[in-house]
Amino acid sequence: MAGKNKHYYRKKVAKEFGIKHKGEPFHISLLVQFCNGYKSQRGRPHLRTQTNGQQLGNILKGMKEFQCISPATWEYIGEEEE
Secondary structure, X not given: OOOOXXXXXXXXXXXXXXXXXXOOOEEHHHHHHHHHOOEOOOOOEOOOOOOOHXXXXXXXXXXXXXXEEEOOEEEEOOOOOO
16 A cells, blocks of 8 residues: 555656646646656656556646646646635
8 A cells, every 4th residue: 555655756747847837738648748758866767757647637636736627638826825
């Protein structure tokens, strides 16, 4: 069973992608390509960021920073200010 840090690196990479494309709607396939091609600090492919569209869609649904526009189109809205 996975602990509380399940999908930690995928969420981290998704947030990094969202910050780069803030305010722009994007297709989920662009984020999947970004995650699958993500390199670690040493320049090698990161082992924990590989994913597919279905899994990534479910991860984004649980993140408050992303808003679903249509089933495959998302937008990064950033942190909610209190």
